[in-house]
Amino acid sequence: MTLDFTLAGNHHSVRGTEKISFRPDRPITEVVFRLTANTRPTVQEGNKIVVTSASADHGAGKYRFTAANADPGTQGGLLHIPFGRTIPAGTTVTATTAFEVTLGQNSFDRFGRAGGFAYFASAQPLLAWQRGFGWHMENLINFPAESATSEAMNVDLAVTAPARDVIIASGDPADPAKTSGTRRWTSHLDAARDVSVAAGPFAISDTTVNGVKLRLGAPDAQTRNQLVPEFHRAIVELTKRFGPFPFPSLSVARLPAEGGGIEYPGSILMLDSSRLVVVHETAHQWFYAMVGDSQALHPWLDEAFAQYAENLVNNDQPQDNALTAPGPVDASTESYGQAVQRYYFITYNKGAAALLAARAAAGPGNWDRAVRCYADANAWRIAVPADFAQAIKDLPAGIAVLRTAGALK
Ligand SMILES: [Zn+2]
Numbered sequence: 001m002t003l004d005f006t007l008a009g010n011h012h013s014v015r016g017t018e019k020i021s022f023r024p025d026r027p028i029t030e031v032v033f034r035l036t037a038n039t040r041p042t043v044q045e046g047n048k049i050v051v052t053s054a055s056a057d058h059g060a061g062k063y064r065f066t067a068a069n070a071d072p073g074t075q076g077g078l079l080h081i082p083f084g085r086t087i088p089a090g091t092t093v094t095a096t097t098a099f100e101v102t103l104g105q106n107s108f109d110r111f112g113r114a115g116g117f118a119y120f121a122s123a124q125p126l127l128a129w130q131r132g133f134g135w136h137m138e139n140l141i142n143f144p145a146e147s148a149t150s151e152a153m154n155v156d157l158a159v160t161a162p163a164r165d166v167i168i169a170s171g172d173p174a175d176p177a178k179t180s181g182t183r184r185w186t187s188h189l190d191a192a193r194d195v196s197v198a199a200g201p202f203a204i205s206d207t208t209v210n211g212v213k214l215r216l217g218a219p220d221a222q223t224r225n226q227l228v229p230e231f232h233r234a235i236v237e238l239t240k241r242f243g244p245f246p247f248p249s250l251s252v253a254r255l256p257a258e259g260g261g262i263e264y265p266g267s268i269l270m271l272d273s274s275r276l277v278v279v280h281e282t283a284h285q286w287f288y289a290m291v292g293d294s295q296a297l298h299p300w301l302d303e304a305f306a307q308y309a310e311n312l313v314n315n316d317q318p319q320d321n322a323l324t325a326p327g328p329v330d331a332s333t334e335s336y337g338q339a340v341q342r343y344y345f346i347t348y349n350k351g352a353a354a355l356l357a358a359r360a361a362a363g364p365g366n367w368d369r370a371v372r373c374y375a376d377a378n379a380w381r382i383a384v385p386a387d388f389a390q391a392i393k394d395l396p397a398g399i400a401v402l403r404t405a406g407a408l409k
Pocket residue numbers: 280284302303306
């Protein structure tokens with residue numbers, strides 16, 4: 001995938017182009033992309049994406065949109081490029097899109113601008129293909145959580161931004177020479193499902209921990225100096241539990257907005273400075289970025305694991321009553337409708353409580369080895385709950401706990 005973004009001088013919008021080549025493992029009649037920026041609450045915060053062109057090879061026809069619960073004032077939630085015929089499995093298909101994303105003010109989301117800073121992630125149309133599954137055409141959801149399913153791809157990223165801005169993005173782009181006008185930042189990732197980009201007058205720190213290059217930018221030096229050791233701690237502690245850090249670099253942008261953190265491959269948007277959020281978002285580098293999952297259909301496979309990692313690293317107890325809360329841990333994001341608090345409580349808190357209880361029941365040594373094997377065996381693919389069940393198949397006490405919690409069948 002080649003992604004090329006140009007951020008407007010006033011930070012109000014981003015123009016982009018995307019070129020994707022992939023080889024579907026079953027026959028296809030169209031190419032489908034997900035337009036995350038058209039999610040209703042995201043649009044209400046002043047963001048949206050407009051696709052200005054889309055095409056594919058093999059004689060593809062004119063592109064069209066379906067609503068998929070997107071904000072009604074937008075083109076829709078799914079972009080389709082139809083073929084006039086069935087394209088056989090194993091054919092290399094190349095699709096190109098051009099688009100413009102509007103950035104809202106101070107949104108608690110993956111798009112926005114705040115003060116002199118701008119940020120955007122999942123900004124490009126997201127290829128909705130999963131090997132062994134097909135197209136993910138689930139509706140966009142009603143709250144600003146993740147609902148995409150993306151395969152890891154080889155990514156070349158370029159960002160053109162006002163010369164005054166520093167860019168913090170997936171793949172750790174190096175600083176271009178100082179010029180007036182604009183500067184172009186480029187990076188490469190061997191395997192990434194998505195990217196995030198942040199721009200602004202960051203106070204930067206470049207350090208290395210466990211061989212991982214950490215670039216961290218914050219609006220001021222004090223916040224930066226507070227966060228750097230927290231990320232060092234998170235990388236060291238999580239590596240001990242889950243295996244080597246999945247990327248050569250981690251790029252962290254602390255933005256002057258509040259709302260938590262948002263994980264991307266090799267990058268994190270921080271809208272918070274707490275130790276809990278640092279560990280949670282860093283854990284997503286293993287669970288989401290490396291071991292992928294459908295964030296629409298089985299969101300507990302990344303969120304419960306990130307929350308569980310927080311509990312382990314910080315030696316915290318699971319939240320009271322979480323394990324006995326009604327409702328299965330393995331439920332789709334869309335199934336929660338508007339009930340965002342319930343989505344968080346069941347997916348994150350009940351899911352983490354179930355993993356901790358399963359670990360205690362199975363014996364922590366055996367359990368931790370099985371979790372590392374799961375991460376290794378499912379690296380750079382999209383795991384489903386049955387893959388985790390397979391990894392812990394010799395730990396029946398752990399399986400029983402996860403079945404009772406509705407995480408496994
Ligand atoms: Zn999370």
